Amino acid sequence: xxxxxxxxxxxxxxxxxxxxxxxxxxxxxxxxxxxxxxxxxxxxxxxxxxxxxxxxxxxxxxxxxxxxxxxxxxxxxxxxxxxxxxxxxxxxxxxxxxxxxxxxxxxxxxxxxxxxxxxxxxxxxxxxxxxxxxxxxxxxxxxxxxxxxxxxxxxxxxxxxxxxxxxxxxxxxxxxxxxxxxxxxxxxxxxxxxxxxxxxxxxxxxxxxxxxxxxxxxxxxxxxxxxxxxxxxxxxxxxxxxxxxxxxxxxxxxxxxxxxxxxxxxxxxxxxxxxxxxxxxxxxxxx
Amino acid sequence: xxxxxxxxxxxxxxxxxxxxxxxxxxxxxxxxxxxxxxxxxxxxxxxxxxxxxxxxxxxxxxxxxxxxxxxxxxxxxxxxxxxxxxxxxxxxxxxxxxxxxxxxxxxxxxxxxxxxxxxxxxxxxxxxxxxxxxxxxxxxxxxxxxxxxxxxxxxxxxxxxxxxxxxxxxxxxxxxxxxxxxxxxxxxxxxxxxxxxxxxxxxxxxxxxxxxxxxxxxxxxxxxxxxxxxxxxxxxxxxxxxxxxxxxxxxxxxxxxxxxxxxxxxxxxxxxxxxxxxxxxxxxxxxxxxxxxxxxxxxxxxxxxxxxx
Numbered sequence: 001x002x003x004x005x006x007x008x009x010x011x012x013x014x015x016x017x018x019x020x021x022x023x024x025x026x027x028x029x030x031x032x033x034x035x036x037x038x039x040x041x042x043x044x045x046x047x048x049x050x051x052x053x054x055x056x057x058x059x060x061x062x063x064x065x066x067x068x069x070x071x072x073x074x075x076x077x078x079x080x081x082x083x084x085x086x087x088x089x090x091x092x093x094x095x096x097x098x099x100x101x102x103x104x105x106x107x108x109x110x111x112x113x114x115x116x117x118x119x120x121x122x123x124x125x126x127x128x129x130x131x132x133x134x135x136x137x138x139x140x141x142x143x144x145x146x147x148x149x150x151x152x153x154x155x156x157x158x159x160x161x162x163x164x165x166x167x168x169x170x171x172x173x174x175x176x177x178x179x180x181x182x183x184x185x186x187x188x189x190x191x192x193x194x195x196x197x198x199x200x201x202x203x204x205x206x207x208x209x210x211x212x213x214x215x216x217x218x219x220x221x222x223x224x225x226x227x228x229x230x231x232x233x234x235x236x237x238x239x240x241x242x243x244x245x246x247x248x249x250x251x252x253x254x255x256x257x258x259x260x261x262x263x264x265x266x267x268x269x270x271x272x273x274x275x276x277x278x279x280x281x282x283x284x285x286x287x
Numbered sequence: 288x289x290x291x292x293x294x295x296x297x298x299x300x301x302x303x304x305x306x307x308x309x310x311x312x313x314x315x316x317x318x319x320x321x322x323x324x325x326x327x328x329x330x331x332x333x334x335x336x337x338x339x340x341x342x343x344x345x346x347x348x349x350x351x352x353x354x355x356x357x358x359x360x361x362x363x364x365x366x367x368x369x370x371x372x373x374x375x376x377x378x379x380x381x382x383x384x385x386x387x388x389x390x391x392x393x394x395x396x397x398x399x400x401x402x403x404x405x406x407x408x409x410x411x412x413x414x415x416x417x418x419x420x421x422x423x424x425x426x427x428x429x430x431x432x433x434x435x436x437x438x439x440x441x442x443x444x445x446x447x448x449x450x451x452x453x454x455x456x457x458x459x460x461x462x463x464x465x466x467x468x469x470x471x472x473x474x475x476x477x478x479x480x481x482x483x484x485x486x487x488x489x490x491x492x493x494x495x496x497x498x499x500x501x502x503x504x505x506x507x508x509x510x511x512x513x514x515x516x517x518x519x520x521x522x523x524x525x526x527x528x529x530x531x532x533x534x535x536x537x538x539x540x541x542x543x544x545x546x547x548x549x550x551x552x553x554x555x556x557x558x559x560x561x562x563x564x565x566x567x568x569x570x571x572x573x574x575x576x577x578x579x580x581x582x583x584x585x586x587x588x589x590x591x592x593x594x595x596x
Contacts, residue, residue, distance in 0.1 A: 131472040144481065
């Protein structure tokens with residue numbers, strides 16, 4: 001990674017939109033059959049084992065850039081496991097083994113020489129429970145840039161403001177940036193977590209059931225926000241809420257027992273699925 | 288209250304049945320148990336109270352700047368506690384400086400870095416066992432290692448190191464407890480932002496667990512300050528009439544001074560002050576130190592709880 005925080009703020013906003021085209025990592029071979037846009041995030045025959053449990057069974061998938069891809073399926077079907085392969089958060093779990101390839105551009109994420117820290121800067125994650133740090137709102141957003149070496153006050157101020165604006169939270173918190181993040185509502189906390197993720201300038205954002213702990217109003221706001229985020233970021237969302245998947249995503253993947261059963265345009269998955277099991281699941285007959 | 292009762296269905300109408308149940312045979316057992324529990328607590332408190340009152344009655348009149356600042360003497364009414372008091376303070380500082388960084392570092396390694404396996408379980412088991420080893424055994428170890436092998440003689444540093452060994456297992460265990468109490472989501476969130484493990488520990492986990500770690504360490508220290516056996520073992524049991532001046536100085540400590548005085552023969556001087564009176568006053572000084580330490584620990588804990596809310 002070259003020093004990513006040197007460019008002025010205007011670039012900061014646009015950098016992510018330009019990046020997928022070329023940064024040396026994206027070979028011409030990235031044109032996988034499927035959606036017309038590039039697919040920098042891909043998996044090839046990806047297997048994950050938790051000890052003796054075979055949690056993910058050979059998933060091959062190409063996630064369209066700068067779009068929203070939803071992963072649906074019953075609990076324990078492997079969709080979260082799949083998601084966490086792309087920022088190596090499975091590493092945290094003991095006894096985990098990954099086989100096959102998860103790719104970002106042409107780089108194998110599970111390769112032995114991968115700098116996990118650099119990877120997680122480029123692949124951000126939003127968790128199920130809003131999980132702000134027990135710090136002030138400002139410090140929550142500034143945490144990422146700070147650990148990546150930014151010290152200058154004015155630069156940090158800039159990043160915090162831009163990130164909060166992009167997460168549609170700035171207007172609500174601009175007068176209380178020094179207040180504890182725990183003073184915010186659940187929905188605001190989740191948007192703060194999104195802002196925190198944006199502050200390290202990722203190109204991919206993984207969302208692991210980001211709305212399951214929120215009320216409908218907050219859920220709506222986050223979905224709205226996701227619509228804006230997809231202009232600049234590749235968003236992958238795991239959700240239990242099928243209406244949500246249908247509302248926000250362009251592509252939908254249906255997982256069952258560790259396998260990717262069907263992956264297609266969202267409209268097709270929900271209206272005329274190719275597989276009988278998908279049809280049963282989306283019509284609410286099991287799961 | 289119109290719900291059908293869970294008790295016997297025959298006879299009485301439902302409403303009274305519910306009341307009857309509450310006042311049934313269970314009630315006697317309940318009250319009996321409560322009475323026994325209360326009696327036990329009272330017995331313990333009563334003992335403590337009697338001891339305290341006895342000591343305060345004996346020692347209180349003797350307390351004063353004079354007593355605190357005087358050197359030991361063969362005359363009870365001139366004897367003071369100054370060298371022992373300073374010795375105890377020094378011991379505590381040395382013990383804290385040695386056991387805190389070592390203990391916290393060990394806890395961080397075990398909790399955050401060490402791979403979960405038979406080795407870490409083995410270490411864990413041993414640490415808990417070490418916490419239960421009688422303190423005199425640590426004294427013997429200190430004598431063999433610090434006094435003899437390292438040739439530190441009967442010095443403050445030898446005493447401090449010995450006490451550090453003694454409290455280290457407790458510091459490690461309470462620090463691990465405090466680290467474990469930091470919710471896992473904090474680590475996940477930090478790692479997911481591209482923080483290294485060390486950044487996560489230093490910037491999130493450690494600040495959040497520090498009050499807990501401090502509480503544990505202070506409580507461990509307050510145990511060390513009252514210990515007599517290990518420092519007797521390494522030779523602090525002597526007549527010391529000078530205030531320690533450096534790490535290599537010979538020293539004595541409060542519990543030892545108190546023990547010394549208690550073992551002197553009863554012989555009231557004209558003033559009515561015996562060595563036993565001095566011992567009682569010394570105990571009060573020691574108690575005051577302990578209570579201060581514990582109060583600091585409680586204050587830290589409360590502050591931490593408020594911050595996490």
